[in-house]
Amino acid sequence: MDSDEDFLSTVSSDDDIMLDDSENDDMSNGDEFDDAFDEDPDDEPELGLQKQKTPVAYDVGYKVYSPGDIQKQQEEMMNEVNMILEMSKEDAAILLRHFRWNKERLIEDFMDNSDKVVEAAGIVTSVANPPKLEAIDGFMCDICCDDDEGLQSFAMKCGHRYCVNCYRHYLTQKIREEGEAARIQCPAEGCSRIIDARSLDLLVTPELSGRYQELLNRTYVEDKDTLKWCPAPDCENAVECGIKKKELDKVVPTVACACGYRFCFGCILSDHQPAPCELVKRWLKKCADDSETANWISANTKECPKCNSTIEKNGGCNHMTCRKCKHEFCWMCMGLWSEHGTSWYNCNRFEEKSGTDARDAQAKSRVSLERYLHYYNRYANHEQSARLDKDMYTKTEKKMVQLQSASGMSWIEVQYLNSASQALQTCRQTLKWTYAFAFYLARNNLTEIFEDNQKDLELAVENLSEMFEKPISELADSKLKVDIMDKTSYCNKRRLILLQDTAENLANGMSFKL
Amino acid sequence: MSSLGTKRLGKELAKVSKSLPPGITLVKADDLQEWLLDIQVLDQNPIYAGETYRLKFRFGKQYPIEPPEVVFTKQENRPIPMHPHIYSNGIICLDLLGSSGWSPVQNVESVCMSIQSMLTGNTKNHRPEGDADFVSTNKARPKDIEFYYHDNEV
Numbered sequence: 001m002d003s004d005e006d007f008l009s010t011v012s013s014d015d016d017i018m019l020d021d022s023e024n025d026d027m028s029n030g031d032e033f034d035d036a037f038d039e040d041p042d043d044e045p046e047l048g049l050q051k052q053k054t055p056v057a058y059d060v061g062y063k064v065y066s067p068g069d070i071q072k073q074q075e076e077m078m079n080e081v082n083m084i085l086e087m088s089k090e091d092a093a094i095l096l097r098h099f100r101w102n103k104e105r106l107i108e109d110f111m112d113n114s115d116k117v118v119e120a121a122g123i124v125t126s127v128a129n130p131p132k133l134e135a136i137d138g139f140m141c142d143i144c145c146d147d148d149e150g151l152q153s154f155a156m157k158c159g160h161r162y163c164v165n166c167y168r169h170y171l172t173q174k175i176r177e178e179g180e181a182a183r184i185q186c187p188a189e190g191c192s193r194i195i196d197a198r199s200l201d202l203l204v205t206p207e208l209s210g211r212y213q214e215l216l217n218r219t220y221v222e223d224k225d226t227l228k229w230c231p232a233p234d235c236e237n238a239v240e241c242g243i244k245k246k247e248l249d250k251v252v253p254t255v256a257c258a259c260g261y262r263f264c265f266g267c268i269l270s271d272h273q274p275a276p277c278e279l280v281k282r283w284l285k286k287c288a289d290d291s292e293t294a295n296w297i298s299a300n301t302k303e304c305p306k307c308n309s310t311i312e313k314n315g316g317c318n319h320m321t322c323r324k325c326k327h328e329f330c331w332m333c334m335g336l337w338s339e340h341g342t343s344w345y346n347c348n349r350f351e352e353k354s355g356t357d358a359r360d361a362q363a364k365s366r367v368s369l370e371r372y373l374h375y376y377n378r379y380a381n382h383e384q385s386a387r388l389d390k391d392m393y394t395k396t397e398k399k400m401v402q403l404q405s406a407s408g409m410s411w412i413e414v415q416y417l418n419s420a421s422q423a424l425q426t427c428r429q430t431l432k433w434t435y436a437f438a439f440y441l442a443r444n445n446l447t448e449i450f451e452d453n454q455k456d457l458e459l460a461v462e463n464l465s466e467m468f469e470k471p472i473s474e475l476a477d478s479k480l481k482v483d484i485m486d487k488t489s490y491c492n493k494r495r496l497i498l499l500q501d502t503a504e505n506l507a508n509g510m511s512f513k514l
Numbered sequence: 515m516s517s518l519g520t521k522r523l524g525k526e527l528a529k530v531s532k533s534l535p536p537g538i539t540l541v542k543a544d545d546l547q548e549w550l551l552d553i554q555v556l557d558q559n560p561i562y563a564g565e566t567y568r569l570k571f572r573f574g575k576q577y578p579i580e581p582p583e584v585v586f587t588k589q590e591n592r593p594i595p596m597h598p599h600i601y602s603n604g605i606i607c608l609d610l611l612g613s614s615g616w617s618p619v620q621n622v623e624s625v626c627m628s629i630q631s632m633l634t635g636n637t638k639n640h641r642p643e644g645d646a647d648f649v650s651t652n653k654a655r656p657k658d659i660e661f662y663y664h665d666n667e668v
Contacts, residue, residue, distance in 0.1 A: 142618075142619050143518075143522065143578055143579070143618040143619065144518050144519075144521055144522045144578075145521050145522045145524075145525040145526075146521060162618075165518070166518070166579070166618065169518060169576070169579045170579050170618055173576060173579045173580060173613075177613075178613055178614075187617055187618045187619060188617060188619050189617035189619045189620055189624075190617070
């Protein structure tokens with residue numbers, strides 16, 4: 001396994017340009033596929049391929065694929081390789097998986113040295129005989145030591161033969177317990193022959209081959225850098241996006257799955273526009289670990305010079321006595337108290353350089369803590385509000401039903417509450433991350449524009465939020481309805497303005513204090 | 515125990531009771547769940563000279579599809595060998611004992627020989643990094659520990 005990866009990574013770094021080409025090719029294949037797919041009448045439209053152009057700076061192009069699409073793509077690729085290289089579909093599949101679905105690399109390497117490729121991928125080319133079970137006289141299975149007459153056994157091209165029962169056990173173990181699929185090797189020690197799909201079908205129950213197929217599908221998505229699973233629970237879709245890792249400091253590639261979940265393609269966390277992945281990572285780490293507690297400790301405590309216990313000064317007097325070791329020292333200069341002689345309770349070494357340094361460090365640490373807390377409180381507030389929005393959504397649905405019966409409005413007429421709720425959720429999510437973003441932002445004239453945008457959006461959101469929580473009797477008022485609709489679209493607009501603005505600045509190289 | 519393992523272990527037992535490679539002796543195999551074997555390092559490796567070590571094999575329901583659990587056990591005259599891949603509680607970090615490195619064709623004898631040769635070739639007289647931490651905090655069974663096989667030189 002390790003050597004596979006090494007092998008692939010070294011080659012791909014050599015062939016960067018070629019790889020880029022191949023990715024473009026992949027995309028165009030997807031397009032052809034898109035067309036073919038759209039003509040399919042059985043296709044469910046919401047699971048079909050969605051293509052988005054990139055009209056605005058904060059938006060990246062992406063497509064959503066259903067499990068069926070993913071299966072189809074794999075088959076297309078297998079068929080193509082099977083045609084070009086004249087090999088069985090099973091072998092083509094193994095080779096493609098070995099090359100992590102880089103078809104061009106596979107074909108090129110295969111043309112170059114087919115024996116080497118075939119050997120490395122763990123297959124043999126001649127497929128004159130389809131896999132079959134056999135009973136061989138005098139055979140004893142090396143796994144279970146069974147040697148009954150007529151024992152059904154199986155061997156791949158490598159010739160390592162085991163009884164059907166053991167093979168079945170082995171594959172069940174690998175598939176069910178270890179979640180392996182694409183790279184299950186022959187049970188023999190040191191044999192790297194990969195078990196192909198046709199042999200597998202012969203050996204295992206249909207139930208297990210279903211699971212196997214599922215796992216194979218997963219490796220397809222996991223192997224391709226341009227594909228990622230939608231992380232929403234129970235969602236089986238995958239999203240394709242051509243964003244490169246090195247672009248992530250300039251673009252925040254938010255994608256929306258067909259299931260409605262919005263997430264960042266770069267780091268798979270839920271949508272964190274406008275903050276780039278790296279900032280998000282830092283921010284979350286900062287919030288999670290004790291670095292700020294540590295900051296507080298350094299701002300407010302010192303260690304006993306003798307036993308190193310951490311001491312918080314709780315009174316005005318500089319004469320400290322360590323509770324633990326009874327060491328007496330001066331809080332200001334950390335020197336022995338006994339040496340202070342006559343200047344009791346007043347350290348005359350106060351103005352020494354080390355003293356001022358210590359004070360500066362403390363003051364600085366305190367300012368940094370206050371700054372962090374300023375942003376953190378606002379971030380956390382929006383995060384909590386976003387959590388409350390989840391409850392709010394169910395409340396909204398109830399409200400909409402109530403409103404329908406109270407005012408005689410139709411279903412479609414109360415949808416504005418749903419849109420308002422959606423807008424609030426999305427905007428709060430964005431606002432939340434603007435605070436993490438602002439924490440790292442280096443101060444310059446762009447900062448002010450950013451802060452103005454942030455303020456405008458926040459104001460709009462709070463206004464809408466207030467209107468939204470009015471009692472049913474007031475919500476039925478048609479003037480308020482119009483107000484809510486206006487505010488909803490205003491919120492959405494403010495959000496897009498903020499995203500557009502930050503995305504442009506980000507692309508132009510915004511500076512951060514990290 | 516499944517019929518799968520019974521027949522196989524029966525055969526293995528018959529074989530190891532009769533003959534084993536030099537330096538490996540069967541101590542106890544009263545049932546088909548837990549066996550004890552002693553191993554010695556035969557060449558003059560100064561780290562292991564004159565010592566005998568005790569290995570404990572435990573066979574799960576899925577043996578030989580799944581690897582057995584193999585650890586060194588400490589007793590009087592049976593220390594835990596010093597090795598950068600053997601923790602002081604007897605747990606061995608060896609890829610062939612994990613599900614990814616195991617092959618059902620391996621057996622008790624071949625495992626013993628692998629461990630024997632792992633000791634023979636070793637020149638580093640120390641425990642794995644983080645041994646104290648691992649030994650005091652680990653509660654998982656050896657097969658559930660996610661070892662990171664970081665170097666294959668030792």
